[in-house]
Amino acid sequence: MKALYGQQNSPGEEMTFVFQERENLPPTRDHDVKVQVRACALSWVDTKLLTEIKLKKELVPVGREISGVVLEVGSKVTFFQPDDEVVGILPLDSEESGVCEVVLVHEHYLVHKPEKVCWAEAAGTVRDGLRAYTALHYLSQVSPGRSVLVLDGASPFGTIAIQLAQHRGAKVISTAHSLEDKQYLERLRPAGARVIDVSHGKIDVAESCLEETGGLGVDIALDAGVRLYGAEDEPASKSQLLPHKHDIITLLGVGGHWITSERNLQLDPPDSHSLFLKGATVSFLNDEIWNLSNVQQGKYLDILWWPQLDEPIPLYEAKVSMEIVQKNQARKRQVIQF
Numbered sequence: 494m495k496a497l498y499g500q501q502n503s504p505g506e507e508m509t510f511v512f513q514e515r516e517n518l519p520p521t522r523d524h525d526v527k528v529q530v531r532a533c534a535l536s537w538v539d540t541k542l543l544t545e546i547k548l549k550k551e552l553v554p555v556g557r558e559i560s561g562v563v564l565e566v567g568s569k570v571t572f573f574q575p576d577d578e579v580v581g582i583l584p585l586d587s588e589e590s591g592v593c594e595v596v597l598v599h600e601h602y603l604v605h606k607p608e609k610v611c612w613a614e615a616a617g618t619v620r621d622g623l624r625a626y627t628a629l630h631y632l633s634q635v636s637p638g639r640s641v642l643v644l645d646g647a648s649p650f651g652t653i654a655i656q657l658a659q660h661r662g663a664k665v666i667s668t669a670h671s672l673e674d675k676q677y678l679e680r681l682r683p684a685g686a687r688v689i690d691v692s693h694g695k696i697d698v699a700e701s702c703l704e705e706t707g708g709l710g711v712d713i714a715l716d717a718g719v720r721l722y723g724a725e726d727e728p729a730s731k732s733q734l735l736p737h738k739h740d741i742i743t744l745l746g747v748g749g750h751w752i753t754s755e756r757n758l759q760l761d762p763p764d765s766h767s768l769f770l771k772g773a774t775v776s777f778l779n780d781e782i783w784n785l786s787n788v789q790q791g792k793y794l795d796i797l798w799w800p801q802l803d804e805p806i807p808l809y810e811a812k813v814s815m816e817i818v819q820k821n822q823a824r825k826r827q828v829i830q831f
Contacts, residue, residue, distance in 0.1 A: 526573055528559065532615065542585075542781065555592055618653065622657075626657065644667070699736070713750045753775060754777075814829070
C-alpha cells in the first residue's frame with residue numbers, strides 16, 4: 494500500500510513529493526477508526542508552522558482532508574460503526590498520509606458525511622468550510638443585515654464564505670481577480686453578492702465599499718492576505734491585486750471586524766489609532782487552530798457548502814498535483830479520487 498509524503502532536505506528548499514510503500518497498519522486502538530479513503534483533498538504544507546511547533550520531520554504526510562467508508566472501529570468508539578460514510582481532517586501530528594487507500598484516524602477527527610454530498614465535494618470542502626465558519630461565526634458573529642467584504646471571492650475559501658454569509662442574511666461584497674472570476678461569482682446561487690473587478694488595477698476597493706454602504710463602511714472584512722508596504726517595497730511574490738492594509742482599515746465601519754490571514758501583519762501607531770477611533774477589531778484566522786486545540790475537536794459538523802473544485806484527479810497524478818499546490822499555483826481545490 495503506497496502513500497504520498499513531502500520531503501524537504503534543507504530550509505528554503507522546495508519540497509519534493511514521493512510515494513512510499515507502507516507497512517501494514519498497526520492494530521486498531523480503542524478510539525481509532527479504520528477508514529477506506531475514497532477522496533483526499535490536497536492542501537499546501539506549512540513547513541514553517543511545523544518547525545515552530547516542533548513537528549518537522551524528514552517525511553511529512555501529505556493530504557489531510559479525507560472522505561471515506563469506515564472499515565473497523567476500536568473498542569471504545571461510540572460515534573461510528575463499520576460502513577458509515579465519514580469526512581474529516583487528519584491532525585498536524587498524524588503519521589498517516591491521506592493519499593493512501595486505508596488510514597487510521599482518532600474518532601474525534603471525523604464526522605458523518607451527508608448522504609447527498611459526493612466523496613470529492615466532502616473532502617474538498619471541509620477545510621475551507623471550517624475556515625469560513627470560524628471567521629464568520631466565532632471571530633465576527635455574522636448576523637442578518639450586516640455587510641461582509643470577502644476578498645478574492647472566487648477562491649475555494651471565498652466561495653464558501655460568500656455562501657455562508659448570505660445564508661446568515663448578510664449583504665455581501667466580493668472582489669474578483671479576473672473576468673473569469675467575476676463571471677463565476679455572478680453565477681453563484683443564491684445570487685446577490687456585489688462583485689468588484691480589481692483585475693485592471695483601476696478600481697479603489699475602499700472607495701467602492703464605502704460607496705456601496707452609503708459611506709458607513711463594512712461590518713466584516715475577510716482578506717486573502719494584504720500588502721504591508723508600497724508597491725516598490727513589496728516582495729515580488731506578493732500579488733498586486735491584494736489591497737493595502739490601509740485600504741482595509743479605511744473601508745471598515747464603526748465596530749467593524751477585520752479577519753486577516755496575514756500572519757506577519759504589522760500595524761503602525763497611525764493604523765492602531767484609526768482602528769481605535771472606529772472601535773474596530775483585528776482577528777487572525779489560523780487554519781490549524783481547530784486541530785491545535787483539543788477543546789475544538791469534532792466540532793465541524795454541517796460545514797459543507799458548494800465548493801470551488803477542480804475535476805477529481807486520479808491517484809497516479811497526485812505527486813504532480815501536490816507540487817502545483819505547494820507552489821500556490823492551483824486556483825481551485827485539488828482532490829484525489831480513489
